[in-house]
Amino acid sequence: MSPINAYLTFDGNAAEAMRFYEKTLGGKMQMMMTMAQAPGAEQFPPGAADRIMHAALAYGDGLLMASDSMPGMPYEGMKGFGVALTLDTVPEAQRVFDAFADGGKVTMPFGPTFWVEGFGMVTDRFGTPWLINGGKPLV
Known part of the structure; x- marks a missing residue:
């Protein structure tokens, strides 16, 4: 059985956050893909290219994963969890x-x-x- 892993959504600063977590926690970034690097990138809205499609930071036995929201989509922040x-x-x-x-x-x-x-x-x-x-x- 795999551990439960957290997946966070940011509003354009996922890359900065995940690099900070990597440094602070001493984990290892396994993947960080921008939306421009993703298959079908031409379908994303303007301003999406540099946003993170998916990032995965290995830490201990688990992963901390993240992405950015799409530009123009409502972003309500992170709430209701820790x-x-x-x-x-x-x-x-x-x-x-x-x-x-x-x-x-x-x-x-x-x-x-x-x-x-x-x-x-x-x-x-x-x-x-x-x-x-x-x-x-x-x-």
């Missing part, structure tokens, strides 16, 4: 949390909680909501 991330140590979780908080919005400051040594919630500057766990489970 990407949960568990890191082995509290310092590593704090580092990732701080990187996501830079230019983003902290929903719950990173700190001790009853289920894990460290936890925090943050929406990064790209609009992705993260739930960061770090360290040993306490329950």
Whole structure:
């Protein structure tokens, strides 16, 4: 059985976001295709060429995938979910949390909680909501 993987939709900044996630998480970008590189690209609306058709970042046993919305289509942002991330140590979780908080919005400051040594919630500057766990489970 495969892990559940997140697929994010951005409004023209998927490439920047995915490169940031690759650097911050230490993952490996497996694919990043623009709409201009996709089969049938001539059918896309004007302004679509540089937008991301599909990106896939391998991290641990899973993938973080993304694309951009089509130009001219309504984009309501990301809401109603969060990407949960568990890191082995509290310092590593704090580092990732701080990187996501830079230019983003902290929903719950990173700190001790009853289920894990460290936890925090943050929406990064790209609009992705993260739930960061770090360290040993306490329950």
